[in-house]
Amino acid sequence: MVFYASQLGAVTALQGQHYPNVPHWNPGVMQHQQPLHTARSLDRALEDAVCSGILNVSGRKLRDYPGLNYDLTDTTQADLSKNRFGEIPPEVCMFAPLESLNLYHNCIKMIPEAIINLQMLTYLNISRNQLSVLPTFLFSLPLRVLVVSNNKLVSVPDDIGKAKDLMELDISCNEIQVLPAQMGRLFALRELNIRRNCLQVLPDELSDLPLIRLDFSCNKITEIPPSYRKLSHLQHIILDNNPIQSPPAQVCLKGKIHIFKYLNMQACRQDKKPDSLDLSTLVPHSW
Template sequence: MLTEVPTELCHFVSLETLNLYHNCIKVIPDAIVNLQMLTYLNLSRNQLSSLPACLCGLPLKVLIASNNKLGSLPEEIGQLKQLMELDVSCNEITALPQQIGQLKSLKELNVRRNYLEVLPQELVQLPLVKFDFSCNKVLVIPICFRKMVQLQVLLLENNPLQSPPAQICTKGKVHIFKYLTVQACQIKTADSLYLNAIEPQHLPQPVEESKKDSDSGVGSDNGDKRLSATEPSDEDTISFNVPMSDIVEEDHIIKDDSGHHANSRKGWNVKNMDVKYREILLLIPCLPTYPEAAECDELLRIEEDTQWQADEIPQRNLESIDPQFTIRRKMEQMREERELVEQLRENIETRLKICLPEDLGSALMDGVVLCHLVNHVRPRSVGSIHVPSPAVPKLSMAKCRRNVENFLDACRKLGIPEEKLCLPHHILEEKGLVKVSITVQALLDVTTVKQALFT
């Protein structure tokens, strides 16, 4: 059992792999920098209290230093530009250096069983596929971690996490990232409302209107809902489900003559408006998520239907006079979408005598349930259905698409009009449950009418 790295070993300049596992080595000599071909280094189960800075001058792709006595990582670790795997689990590390964000090739990071209390935001800059920080003292997962789009495996058990709460963490990575996205969106929404409250003269003006497909999350079933052409950024989009009973509405909408648009803001009382926004801000942290609601960045940019008459308040003046009007209108729209999705769930569960999971979109995305539904309505409408098996519990995307297309073809043959048919991506991408609800309802309505005619 070695107590130090042999000096002769540092003369093997062509050495590519070095395994010093399970020894009693306490110090790594500076001469190791001579191994300029070294790509794999295993120092696990030794007695190292630190890693020398010269180690970061090697072209390492894998560095394993688990089960030592490391108290920290060298700041020079950012020089390991080719490092793909870093394992420093089972040490005494209390903090990760900010320079760790410079490891542009790092795919796997294991800091399990250390004394970490904070995860540096610089980790977001890494292309991590697997991240293990279980058995530490981490209280909060930074909100920016939602941007780690390449991450596939996240291990975080045995941490005193407060945000996200335990009931979210136990559900897995997808739910954790949804929670972080919700938090980010709530912060942005609250900031926007606050800024609008203290600076009413800078309230956003509506831009040129354009039609949107309901796949954006907003239920534009009949094409009469309008959104602004400006789209929210990817990192800020999120969905809300807001019961109308939680919104404090005013008894009336402030009206003004359309000819005085230039003076429409003179009647603003900043103090009163602050109170109104404060009521809304108090409600925002309690808003539950709902995958079919619209993105919150558009919360203040939804316009009213074109059915308002010209003798009433002009649309542009209405939004500039009362921004709460757009919020209330948005809440109504969300409620309508929620009711449609609940109707979809009820229709399927009632006909098929099954209980669907809470995540309705994922339950329908493979098309199996929908194919069974159309076969229940009209037997043998879909002749072949691809179903999961114990050996292959999840269908491939090709088979999912085939099921969905078979379902839609069966609906067409049963007489469902095209304008009431959803598109395949509404089901496959879990982004158009409102459209799916309309299709299913039309399917049931058509068959009900036909049965009534024959009886």
């Protein structure tokens, strides 16, 4: 029987959960957003950024970097979301103290190598753009939160395993078919959102992570690996809209505790099966 777990009340994620000192993924939202913009208000925003180190030019239909006449090199937070940038402005890649960069909802097709200059960057939201590739040099940054949902990604590079500080990863709403085993090296990862991709298999290596929240809904997953019983920190598992066959429907409907009991039983059954049949133990020796 093919099961789509679409009514899992006990497996629903708790909304709005935050972790201390880590920005939670919330596309396009930063402080001090202004709904109405004029040329003068843009100048004022740039002047304020010089003094405060917080640049907010969200939602202004910008195609070009507006700060050429301002010294913004001390910027620590930059919100360029909801504009029409076709690339990450090279000037932004020179903001050495930058810790948070929001590029949500632009037209960006690639991440330039110059981004490696941002060695203080811990939060990057580049969701709802046109990325088809995540470059390997991206994972040399000290990122704690990476949001790249709603792009055109078909794969995740093996080098993601180098992102040792990563606590939240959102790669939902792409076209990813396989997750690399190297994701099992993300030993700081607490939240993983792989919703709405083309995944058929969950890698066993994820079972080694300290995940608190895992969302793999809207994929093509048929089985939760028995190794996932080791996800002892997991509080929220979202698995609806998958053709899950193991655990069966009636188990999934009962929620996380019953899912984990089932996985434990499956693991025990597998442990009891002989890995191979040694015929020498069955045939009497003749001397």
